[in-house]
Amino acid sequence: MMGGKSSNRQLYMSAAVDGLNYQQCVQLAEMAERALLHALIAPESSRLEKPAPSSPVLEPFTLLAALSASTSTIGLIAEVHSAFYEPFHAARKLAALDYMSSGRAGCLTLPGQEAAAANFGRVSKEQLRPHGYEASAAVEFAEAMQQLWDSWDDDALIYDKQAGMQFDEAKVREVNYTGRYYSTRGPLNIARPPQGHPPIVVPIRTQDDKLAAARVADVMIIEPNSLEEAIELSLELRELLRQQGRQPEQGRILASLTPIAVTAGSISEVDLRLGTVGGGGKTARGRLCCAGTAEEIADWIQLWHHSGAVDGFHIQPPLQAALDSFGYFAEQVIPELQRRGMFRQTGSSSTSLREQLGLSRPINQFHVIR
Amino acid sequence: MQLNEDNRQIRLNVFIHGTGHHEAAWRHPDMQPRQTLDISYYRHLAQVAERGLMDSIFVSDAYFGKINKLEATTLLGALSAATSHIGLIATVGTTYYEPYHLARQAATLDHISGGRAGWNIVTGSADETAFNFGRAAHPEHAQRYQLAKEFVEVAKQLWDSCVEGVAVNDAGSTNGVGSTRHYEVKGPLDAPRLPQGYPVLVQAGSSESGKAMGAEMADVIFTAQQTFEAARAFYTDVKGRLPAYGRKAGELLIMPGLCPIVADTLGEARELEEELNQLVHMEDALRRLSRRFAADLSSYPLDGPVPLHLAKSLGEINSLKSRQSLLLELIEEEQMTIRQFVHRFANGRGHYAFTGTAVQLADEMEKWFHSGAADGFNVMPQIFPSGLEAFVEKVIPELQNRGLFRTAYEGASLRERLGLKAPAQHCKV
Numbered sequence: 001m002m003g004g005k006s007s008n009r010q011l012y013m014s015a016a017v018d019g020l021n022y023q024q025c026v027q028l029a030e031m032a033e034r035a036l037l038h039a040l041i042a043p044e045s046s047r048l049e050k051p052a053p054s055s056p057v058l059e060p061f062t063l064l065a066a067l068s069a070s071t072s073t074i075g076l077i078a079e080v081h082s083a084f085y086e087p088f089h090a091a092r093k094l095a096a097l098d099y100m101s102s103g104r105a106g107c108l109t110l111p112g113q114e115a116a117a118a119n120f121g122r123v124s125k126e127q128l129r130p131h132g133y134e135a136s137a138a139v140e141f142a143e144a145m146q147q148l149w150d151s152w153d154d155d156a157l158i159y160d161k162q163a164g165m166q167f168d169e170a171k172v173r174e175v176n177y178t179g180r181y182y183s184t185r186g187p188l189n190i191a192r193p194p195q196g197h198p199p200i201v202v203p204i205r206t207q208d209d210k211l212a213a214a215r216v217a218d219v220m221i222i223e224p225n226s227l228e229e230a231i232e233l234s235l236e237l238r239e240l241l242r243q244q245g246r247q248p249e250q251g252r253i254l255a256s257l258t259p260i261a262v263t264a265g266s267i268s269e270v271d272l273r274l275g276t277v278g279g280g281g282k283t284a285r286g287r288l289c290c291a292g293t294a295e296e297i298a299d300w301i302q303l304w305h306h307s308g309a310v311d312g313f314h315i316q317p318p319l320q321a322a323l324d325s326f327g328y329f330a331e332q333v334i335p336e337l338q339r340r341g342m343f344r345q346t347g348s349s350s351t352s353l354r355e356q357l358g359l360s361r362p363i364n365q366f367h368v369i370r
Numbered sequence: 371m372q373l374n375e376d377n378r379q380i381r382l383n384v385f386i387h388g389t390g391h392h393e394a395a396w397r398h399p400d401m402q403p404r405q406t407l408d409i410s411y412y413r414h415l416a417q418v419a420e421r422g423l424m425d426s427i428f429v430s431d432a433y434f435g436k437i438n439k440l441e442a443t444t445l446l447g448a449l450s451a452a453t454s455h456i457g458l459i460a461t462v463g464t465t466y467y468e469p470y471h472l473a474r475q476a477a478t479l480d481h482i483s484g485g486r487a488g489w490n491i492v493t494g495s496a497d498e499t500a501f502n503f504g505r506a507a508h509p510e511h512a513q514r515y516q517l518a519k520e521f522v523e524v525a526k527q528l529w530d531s532c533v534e535g536v537a538v539n540d541a542g543s544t545n546g547v548g549s550t551r552h553y554e555v556k557g558p559l560d561a562p563r564l565p566q567g568y569p570v571l572v573q574a575g576s577s578e579s580g581k582a583m584g585a586e587m588a589d590v591i592f593t594a595q596q597t598f599e600a601a602r603a604f605y606t607d608v609k610g611r612l613p614a615y616g617r618k619a620g621e622l623l624i625m626p627g628l629c630p631i632v633a634d635t636l637g638e639a640r641e642l643e644e645e646l647n648q649l650v651h652m653e654d655a656l657r658r659l660s661r662r663f664a665a666d667l668s669s670y671p672l673d674g675p676v677p678l679h680l681a682k683s684l685g686e687i688n689s690l691k692s693r694q695s696l697l698l699e700l701i702e703e704e705q706m707t708i709r710q711f712v713h714r715f716a717n718g719r720g721h722y723a724f725t726g727t728a729v730q731l732a733d734e735m736e737k738w739f740h741s742g743a744a745d746g747f748n749v750m751p752q753i754f755p756s757g758l759e760a761f762v763e764k765v766i767p768e769l770q771n772r773g774l775f776r777t778a779y780e781g782a783s784l785r786e787r788l789g790l791k792a793p794a795q796h797c798k799v
């Protein structure tokens with residue numbers, strides 16, 4: 001629990017698969033899976049800034065679908081910018097990914113940036129985009145998806161050849177979701193995903209994000225400046241969760257982290273500028289970095305994790321040398337954490353991302369009501 | 371029009387669809403319908419098709435209904451990792467999509483597959499779709515096609531905003547690429563240029579607007595034709611439209627649907643056909659087909675004539691318009707009973723069905739191919755995987771023996787393999 005030293009708390013780890021070509025994505029995914037990380041997160045891009053020539057961003061669902069074939073246990077989380085997306089499309093892509101990966105799909109939702117709206121312009125008013133940039137729009141988006149996933153009961157598919165019935169009509173329903181930003185009738189055109197609901201991941205940047213996360217997030221990603229800040233933020237998030245009637249452990253908190261390897265005599269410019277060798281701090285670009293040897297990075301992770309502030313980390317390798325940098329983390333830092341008994345040494349017996357994150361499988365909300 | 375250019379070969383796509391294209395395939399005793407949500411089932415089908423050196427796999431899609439189906443692009447994304455030569459054609463409907471998302475999705479599929487992506491451009495066919503996207507109604511036919519044409523234009527401009535090898539653009543000069551009457555998309559696309567430039571563009575509409583759009587911008591047309599004569603008329607019609615768009619006959623491949631039941635003897639093939647027809651759920655089938663009529667067909671005798679005078683007019687139908695006229699003509703011509711109509715529609719929903727031996731089928735395909743009715747076929751096995759396996763093991767070798775089909779994969783991309791030109795880049799850099 002908070003503050004207390006609870007060394008048998010699981011340490012959860014995800015990694016961004018960003019700025020790489022497909023072959024590199026496969027390599028990173030395989031490294032991450034070998035290192036027993038829990039999930040990969042594929043970022044969305046609708047950026048209008050000048051894209052870096054070396055870092056094309058592959059469309060998350062299609063990329064993760066391909067990675068589902070070259071991996072077998074790691075979670076596959078797709079980032080979606082809800083302002084420019086439809087819950088119906090996202091819900092069924094996630095359901096498809098969840099089926100194809102035996103329950104490894106997840107969704108990171110963000111409202112998206114207003115600037116990107118220029119890529120989704122409509123001239124005619126009746127089709128005007130976007131849906132809204134408020135955090136509450138992303139909440140609606142997630143809720144709409146969850147209702148669509150619940151439009152089929154788990155046991156709706158019966159395939160009664162004799163009677164000529166593929167599914168039980170009484171177990172498939174319209175959901176008629178009507179929110180401020182979205183509405184969708186349903187049912188979804190695919191049965192309830194293996195996980196029930198693929199987990200929802202919400203990055204916490206603003207006050208509104210916190211409220212949003214408290215309602216729908218299974219995983220929250222925070223970007224604190226210091227351990228003190230992380231502790232404070234977690235307390236607040238867990239309290240907000242409670243106010244929504246949820247248990248604190250129903251929302252895993254990960255801190256996003258860029259680990260920078262420093263082997264003797266190879267201190268890079270970044271580290272010097274940061275003055276954070278052997279410690280953590282924020283870079284000029286607002287990323288939490290931790291530079292040091294594998295032992296030092298492990299010390300730092302241990303300190304944070306034992307403080308109770310976070311349940312784990314979302315590793316964002318520096319875009320410039322993502323593969324090498326992640327390789328160092330997976331092959332040096334993770335084994336160090338394992339030596340200390342801090343990180344799992346064997347894979348989970350379940351492929352379900354939810355189960356691996358210690359999250360329960362949600363019951364169908366249309367059953368609860370009845 | 372020259373139809374028999376030297377070494378012209380038949381193109382073969384396989385249309386992967388649930389348990390098979392016969393509507394009762396799922397009820398077959400050998401079938402485990404649950405596996406249609408299982409990637410290993412599709413991996414097997416894709417690998418069988420690739421073993422048969424087929425040009426491509428195609429997956430249809432829709433955004434409504436209880437079809438219980440894996441979304442097309444995601445499915446093909448996974449299959450790209452399980453195959454290495456075969457083309458991957460995903461259906462994406464334009465009416466409820468964003469050109470920017472489509473462009474990225476197709477770009478990603480093309481990159482991860484090394485130039486094997488295709489896009490079946492559809493406009494959707496049901497009012498129910500609108501309600502899933504917070505809209506009040508499905509736009510009517512002509513409006514849908516107008517939007518679709520603009521959508522494709524914008525997507526092409528986005529693909530053109532990528533330059534060879536690198537992701538765009540230091541000067542920002544490709545900005546504002548995608549403007550049409552209905553869309554305003556700034557771009558550029560955050561991706562390196564696609565290996566194929568554009569994915570192979572497929573069009574499957576057969577109405578007037580569908581044919582016009584296909585003739586103007588498609589690389590491949592899929593179409594449902596019930597007879598050789600109808601297919602030839604369609605082929606002549608569409609190819610005849612190409613010069614108006616400055617295109618040559620070879621720049622557009624026409625691939626009618628073909629639903630085969632193949633066995634070593636005609637008798638065995640007929641047996642399998644009969645077995646599948648017996649599995650049709652008559653009440654359901656009648657209910658479905660009744661939507662095309664102003665009457666409930668189940669109140670008519672099964673072995674009596676189809677009440678053609680009660681068929682809905684084209685104006686009363688906003689979906690699958692072209693399929694309606696096709697069916698009615700066929701019923702009239704063949705003087706079908708209701709039962710025959712149900713069975714005819716059950717084995718491929720209005721596509722050309724063929725039951726026979728590999729030699730007989732190859733004869734038929736050769737005839738269509740050499741007489742100006744087809745450049746290739748959209749193969750729609752009535753039952754998976756056995757129907758596809760039979761096609762690959764029996765029919766393809768027969769076509770190869772006749773010099774009508776490749777004996778090894780050639781060309782680096784789907785586009786090259788289909789003999790299509792790489793799109794010229796209209797890059798504004």
Ligand SMILES: Cc1cc2nc3c(=O)[nH]c(=O)nc-3n(C[C@H](O)[C@H](O)[C@H](O)COP(=O)(O)O)c2cc1C
Binds near residue numbers: 385431690
């Ligand atoms: C082989 C084939 C595959 C098709 N696949 C789809 C599909 O996946 N989704 C869809 O909405 N329509 C699909 N269609 C329907 C066509 O896009 C089109 O709507 C239909 O043929 C009627 O033509 P029309 O729209 O020009 O009237 C398909 C048609 C054919 C022939």
